[in-house]
Amino acid sequence: MSIYNRFITSAESLVTTHEETRAGFLSIALEKNRVGDPFVKNALAFKAMAAHTCRAEDLLNLPEVRPFLITAAGLSDKSLSYLDEDDQTMAIKELIDKFLKPSGEAYIDEATFRYLLIKGDAVGGAMRNKIGVLGQERFIRAIYSSMSVRGMVCDCVSTNSKYWREIDGNDAGTETNVKALHWRNTRGERILVFNSKIPTVNKNVDICLFSSGIADYDGIVRHDERAIMFGELKGGIDPAGADEHWKTGNSALNRIRESFTKAGYPKIKTSFIGAAIQHSMAEEIYKQLEDGTLSNASNLTNNNQLIEYCNWLIEL
Amino acid sequence: MSIYNRFITSAESLVTTHEETRAGFLSIALEKNRVGDPFVKNALAFKAMAAHTCRAEDLLNLPEVRPFLITAAGLSDKSLSYLDEDDQTMAIKELIDKFLKPSGEAYIDEATFRYLLIKGDAVGGAMRNKIGVLGQERFIRAIYSSMSVRGMVCDCVSTNSKYWREIDGNDAGTETNVKALHWRNTRGERILVFNSKIPTVNKNVDICLFSSGIADYDGIVRHDERAIMFGELKGGIDPAGADEHWKTGNSALNRIRESFTKAGYPKIKTSFIGAAIQHSMAEEIYKQLEDGTLSNASNLTNNNQLIEYCNWLIEL
DNA sequence: TACACTCGAGTTC
């Protein structure tokens, strides 16, 4: 089977360049500084609130700093879903006994420092979500760009709205908060839905293409017979995570194929877009493209490949 | 096909209990405090080193604080592999101009706070590695326990040594830094290797069982004909990560099966041990146990299941 | 030494 994407000429052509990796890490650093800002402010606020206390134990009498202390005690917000009030109180007491008291007069600094260390992990988590969102936006800009060249009209519905509006690809920001896009190609109307739970798979899917008009958008994900293509999109640039996330994506794609085959639609198309692609996984992707397991793919950081992918997607 | 593990009576029996999840998150918090300690100390040391400076720019004249500033600028150690000296210097200058100067006299606190935020992400990373190691140790203790009941003798080679020594399962700490175990069962000698790259798969595998004596240990991973079973071990307890990591593990296991089938050994056994198992993935695991795709499995937090798994492993 | 392992910090559906 020949590969649809003219810019995938070999497994190697899928691999991310060093320069793209570098650029990715630099932009992460910049963004991380911004995301961290509120926590720096919180730390300063805590210092002010605690300034009039004399000893570590006094902090227990300030209910307004309890959330701060819970964090300083090493508890992530995530963990709080599994811990009750007593667990949290116990953690705070441990913090005071094992770390704040021993630091003597510097107990406020000690608490502040520990708060920041723990919130640093939180900043990392928030960043990872943001990186994913930025990847989707990059993909959507490529779609607009491909459509713009053809003079196509595209409608959009946002994550935070129920109304469709026509997109002007030149407007800044139109790639943010996109829940779904709609357009018309030579074969009919198409709706591309992002991050949606597909009942047949019982899992969320990054990219979901259906044959549908806007009027049928509600509940379209239940119409297996209208489903055309599903795709996984991985926006991260870390080479160390590349194979890890490809393995996850590959399992997710297999679940999609198995579910749709079982539901009587074995011809469902699948595709993969990744920003971090390493040699070894590129070989696997290339093989899957050759044997038809994957219908298309692209390196998100390779514009030619990405636009070619979008051209294919739009005309599917 | 019937399931080897008597304590896997249904998909449900694989699912992790809330109490185990709670305990896991609590122990993460405790450990995180310990791992964070050195960074708190670094922060204090920086404050002392910078105390005699008057303005943010003065920090540029202190070469010994450059690594500290690189971190404060938002650059992870990981990212440094992709960034050159100039990139790093540029990041530091951004830090000074955008964050330190605007904070006026508080520039030392500002730098310290940002350092801690970034290192907090590092602490998180180190923790995740540690959690993985603790999972392996828990598994090894179960193996010792199972052997101890049978009065079996077990030899061990550490990650940091080339010499085998006999294990006394009652000695504390013998489960740490284990690279491989050796024992003899009714069918012959067995060596269980941890975290080893298997040439045939060209990937690292968590648990690798071979038919081999100690004398043949070197290079045993190249002997496909001696390979008996490969397993994935996931020590994390976060329910939110459970399906994610099962997908990864499932892909890894598929690669093992495919590689060994291609190499002429289609009967290679595979297994999965996970600490965080959710309902939906439990169904998939259970199905794979029923149809023989997986030879065995266990929830790492369920002692009956785990011991039963070890009994099976030891006698394979 | 390049490559791929560890896993949970967030968020969203």
Next chain:
DNA sequence: AGAACTCGAGTGT
């Protein structure tokens, strides 16, 4: 409310 999405912070082979 519960399940599963985002991805890179470490580490080791």
